[in-house]
Amino acid sequence: MEESRMDPAHASDLIASVARDLGREVRVFVSPAALDSEDTSTVGKPRAAQEEEPEDFYDFTAEDYARIMASRKEEIYLKTRKIREQEQAARRAHMTKAIIRVQFPDNFVLEATFRSVDSLSLLIELLQRVLVRPDLPFYLYTVPPKQRIKDLQQSMIDAGFSPGALIYFAYETSKGSYNRTQSSWAEDFGSGPYLRPEIQVLRDLHLLAPSSSTGKSVQEEWKEREQAPDDTSDVPKRPLKPTGKPKPKWLKM
Numbered sequence: 001m002e003e004s005r006m007d008p009a010h011a012s013d014l015i016a017s018v019a020r021d022l023g024r025e026v027r028v029f030v031s032p033a034a035l036d037s038e039d040t041s042t043v044g045k046p047r048a049a050q051e052e053e054p055e056d057f058y059d060f061t062a063e064d065y066a067r068i069m070a071s072r073k074e075e076i077y078l079k080t081r082k083i084r085e086q087e088q089a090a091r092r093a094h095m096t097k098a099i100i101r102v103q104f105p106d107n108f109v110l111e112a113t114f115r116s117v118d119s120l121s122l123l124i125e126l127l128q129r130v131l132v133r134p135d136l137p138f139y140l141y142t143v144p145p146k147q148r149i150k151d152l153q154q155s156m157i158d159a160g161f162s163p164g165a166l167i168y169f170a171y172e173t174s175k176g177s178y179n180r181t182q183s184s185w186a187e188d189f190g191s192g193p194y195l196r197p198e199i200q201v202l203r204d205l206h207l208l209a210p211s212s213s214t215g216k217s218v219q220e221e222w223k224e225r226e227q228a229p230d231d232t233s234d235v236p237k238r239p240l241k242p243t244g245k246p247k248p249k250w251l252k253m
Helices: 008-022 032-036 062-078 081-094 120-130 180-187 218-227
Strands: 026-030 097-103 108-115 138-142 164-171
Touching: 008 026, 008 120, 026 032, 097 120, 108 120, 120 138
Parallel strands: 097 164
Antiparallel strands: 026 108, 097 108, 138 164
């Protein structure tokens, strides 16, 4: 891939330049699911005719419901409401960031970090600055089940998007969503691309650019972790506790 041969310093400069323009740093990559599939021809291309999955595609099945209820059974019956509220408050206190990933129909993903108290309207403002056609109405949704995000004034943490969330992007397809000047584009709906060229060029550059905390690229950090020795060998081992009943005083060996 062309971006993988780019100099790390140049990659850092590009990321920093876009961050200054947008007011925050963003990452761009292709959905891992699209790369893992056998047919990679869909990467960078929208789904046919911008068709989304049918509503019942995201419905919970009886098996899904049974599995979720089984995992929550212990919490439901053994924890009081007060204890659950205390635990939830403690978790919220530690959730200071929200890493939001927005996936587009062409399988490109835009990642940005917000504060957990930031409103969803900041995400909408960011998207309007990175889209090729910010003038066209769009909406965001989550799955499963498919649920459209309507309250844009709620915070990231109140929406359940902290510490992170994957959100999907779609243009409005209702007939009343376009004026006459937009009708020609609407006829060829979903042709893409969705992200501006100067945003798409950031694809995978975060793998090359040094981290702001360590000064090393993500690839270098992963390699060091894989080659790091196992430090658990230096940890003193506890003596094994005797098993079974103690030896009687009268027993002589």
